[in-house]
Amino acid sequence: MPQVAIQAHALTRTYRRGSEDVRALLDVTITIPPAAFAIVLGPSGSGKSTLLNLIGGIDRPTSGHLTVDGLALHDLSERELDSYRREYVGFLFQFNNLLPNLSALENVALPLIAQGRSWAQARLQAGVQLADLGLGHRVGHRPAELSGGEQQRVALARAVVTRPALILADEPTGDLDLESAQVVLDLMSSLNRDLGATFVIATHNPRLESRATHVFELSNGRLAPPVPRP
């Protein structure tokens, strides 16, 4: 698995809301080294999710430069961004965003299908991934039949099943009880350690700081200087 570094320079994202421009992210410059376990802290509306959107290639900056593993995301075409997300990025959403009509196994298999694998291959690999995360007995269940913690573990399995170099998580434990949150965080830490994937996690939970190698803090779209971690 390639280890990716992220470099953002003067990254700005503004949205048009009615006749008004809303600056969600303003002049953000950061560097995240390969295999980092980076936390982006800040209150709601501070620009955390916008930053993750830009790094994940599901949105484009209004201005500035953003490079991931040497790829200048701000210059990529739509098709190249599709390919970038497919090959480099795993997403972990707050409310998991599992597809309700598919089983846990099929949800986890989706990114592999997007990469062009057959359903048979994808199912096999997804089953292994779910078993690795302790969900081998829940593969045939649909999201509605799983607990919140199990759903988030399935979502984590979907995020890592393609072995992406970069995993982006937005409030991954925000909807979980303490125990489930602990399980998910432990899994993310071990995946970061074992797979060498770069994790960027947006949260307003300062307790996550203890696990982070890098912490960034956003406020009103602006960034405080990064705090190196041991």
Add this chain to the structure above:
Amino acid sequence: MIHLALQDLRHDRLTFGFSVLGLGILVFAFLLLIPLSLAVTRLGEAGGLPQNLILVEQNVLQPELSRVPPGLAGSVSAILGERLERLDPVIFRILRVEDHPIQLRGVAPEAWTTTFQLQLVEGTWSSAASEIVIGQLAAQGGGWRTGSEINIYGRPFRVAGIADGPGTKTQTIWMSYAAARALFGDDQGAQLLVAHLRPSADPLASRQDLEDGLRSIGAPFDAYFEDALLRQYGAALNDLRLLSLVTASIAFVAVTLGAHNLAWLAAEERQRMLGVLRAIGFDRRDVARYLALRAGMITVSAYLLALAAAVVFIRLGLSAETFTVGGTQTDLSLSPGMAVLGLLLACAASLAGTWLSVSRVLTASPSGLLGRGPGATFA
């Protein structure tokens, strides 16, 4: 994507069922209206005998309302002269016989095989005033055979034989002129005068001479070739044909709009799901394929339902695929070609509707689909 679309439909059966039913009704209307339009067209295109000139009262659309005065035959004979082989008055009625719409023709039996070129299929020609000959379609429609007794206009008649002839397929009963006259009385007389020309006669010139001659003596009659009369009669049905085609076109547009609405609703309801698919690596073509497959499955299911309903309706609902207007019979059938055309049109309508409705979703960024913006979470 097929798997995804199938699972989507499988787990939302109620919506799927209503979608199929809604579209199916429109496709059913479309599948019925096209054969109806073609059947009506065929009514006006039925063939005839070019050597027969039919004289009918001017400005009378339905032949049974025409009346031939006694002196007309002499005038026609004088005008056509040597070109005339036979001239026969015809008592013509459209009436219900034992609940079947029938064209009854009362004409001299000598003209049946000459002027009208009838051929016996079974039985014999009628030899008594109480005997009749029926056409094959009348036999099929009424379930009558040789020897059957039929009550016509309150009197019993025996079927002496079954005959067939060229020209328009109608459910026809043939009886002698004398028998028809005795049945209906003298009040209305004959409705038509049929002039059978010699083979050497020029039909077009004869017709022209006849019309000129009748005009010169002030006789208010038109002369038609038999097929032309039928065409004129069929032309009266053009409005119905046009109406059928317009309604079929409306059904087609309605299928398009229905598919549009279904696809639009599906895309709107699934914006977040589509955003997730885009985020985890599926591109726009994948999303378009998923939506098109979903719409396609609904359309094909609706089409198959409508096709089955249309076939059942035509076979069981309209008495063995026949369609009768004023005693003239034509087929109301759904040919394989029409069925395939219906499928292609339904799919084209569905794809067009889908394309129109989902273009916004396809051009939106993944973050737009996920509802991303300032203050939103990554959820």
